[in-house]
Amino acid sequence: MxxxxxxxxxxxxxxxxxxxxxxxxxxxxxxxxxxxxxxxxxxxxxxxxxxxxxxxxxxxxxxxxxxxxxxxxxxxxxxxxxxxxxxxxxxxxxxxxxxxxxxxxxxxxxxxxxxxxxxxxxxxxxxxxxxxxxxxxxxxxxxxxxxxxxxxxxxxxxxxxxxxxxxNLTSTPTFEKMNKVLIYMEQHIADNVSVDTLSRIAHYHPNYFINAFKQFTGYSPIQYMNHLRSEKAKDLLMTTELNVSQIADALGMELSYFSRMFREQTGFKPTAFRDLRPKTIDNSE
CATH class of the missing domain: 2.60.120.280 (Regulatory protein AraC)
Structure with missing residues (x-):
């Protein structure tokens, strides 16, 4: 698994x-x-x-x-x-x-x-x-x-x-449908994905889709996409040297909106989160 x-x-x-x-x-x-x-x-x-x-x-x-x-x-x-x-x-x-x-x-x-x-x-x-x-x-x-x-x-x-x-993702039809939606969102993390697009993937009416998605994930579609983006941003902040502006671009977000979203999701500013990285020890001396 x-x-x-x-x-x-x-x-x-x-x-x-x-x-x-x-x-x-x-x-x-x-x-x-x-x-x-x-x-x-x-x-x-x-x-x-x-x-x-x-x-x-x-x-x-x-x-x-x-x-x-x-x-x-x-x-x-x-x-x-x-x-x-x-x-x-x-x-x-x-x-x-x-x-x-x-x-x-x-x-x-x-x-x-x-x-x-x-x-x-x-x-x-x-x-x-x-x-x-x-x-x-x-x-x-x-x-x-x-x-x-x-x-x-x-x-x-x-x-x-x-x-x-x-x-067992086939335990109910909802699982199979929602799993396709989650995969699509993961693959289009930097795109402006609409509720209409997601509801078509799940074969639901848009109004019903929003309620079904929230029951399944605990998030609205926008909240879940922001959750995905914050998880991706945390990974980039910890494992790369990309600056905050570059990370925002990679996620298809304006810098100011990205910074606000990241702080709401994690409680940290992006730069403060990066400061949590373990410091490497220089043994060259």
Whole structure:
């Protein structure tokens, strides 16, 4: 996923995925009964299972898995989910149910992963699960913050340690259409791109396009183009010796407008941002 993206695309997607809204339903440790079995077509929430002992199976779609102690399994929302026992030596597992949505989409519809990973530090995960369980049962005003912080760490660790992670840009027609728009904007960063042009690329009416674009990116088209330009400008300021006027020209902007836009986006004047570059050490003396 990372290698196929340029810097602007990575910046967009990492911020977009971080918009996921979490809702923790349950968290517990359970030594399951022999009767533990169920099927859940198109399950509305995610299940996270950390296996500590025993044996059994989980099924995601048409694939059946037999988790081992030390495995962490994610059964993603929107999938057909099933589970059950295969002997008297049943699972002992930490588990939680949660939703993670970006708008109307489930996070793990957009970001597809393999369902399992071998936990690198199992005792640390045990401690984290115990904390999650405690916070989920706490009446403290800050307990929700603490629980969501742990859950967010679970999700980040699962993604980082996963062997197969890819963006599913065809999860909805909107994704495919908007991705074409974002690519076009990236390729025409120095041009005066109109809303009419962008709406035609997405095959939307201009008025509808503006609302759909803002729901998808969190920005209006103009704000997003300025975001792209400020990211490009930061790169040029840090990696080249082009002066501020030349950078403004490269981005198709008047110098005064560029300077004002850059300060609004970053909180720095362009020259002040360049001063943040690490100073090279002269070892010639």
């Amino acid at each position: 990372k290698n196929g993206m340029n810097a602007s695309e990575r910046t967009f997607w990492k911020k977009y995925l971080a918009k996921a809204k979490l809702d923790l339903s349950y968290a517990a440790y359970t030594k399951v009964q022999k009767s533990w079995t169920d099927e859940n077509p198109v399950c509305a929430f995610n299940r996270l299972y950390f296996i500590r002992e025993g044996e059994g199976y989980v099924r995601i779609g048409d694939q059946t898995y037999y988790p081992k102690p030390g495995d962490l399994y994610l059964l993603p929302a929107g999938s057909d989910q099933a589970y059950g026992t295969i002997s008297d030596n049943t699972f002992g597992k930490y588990w939680c149910h949660f939703s993670a949505k970006i708008g109307d989409l489930d996070l793990f519809q957009i970001l597809q992963t393999s369902p399992c990973l071998k936990v690198q530090n199992p005792e640390e995960l045990v401690t984290a699960f115990e904390q999650l369980i405690a916070y989920s049962q706490s009446e403290s005003l800050t307990s929700e913050f603490r629980a969501y912080s742990i859950l967010m760490t679970f999700i980040a660790d699962f993604i980082e340690q996963n062997q197969s992670v890819k963006l």
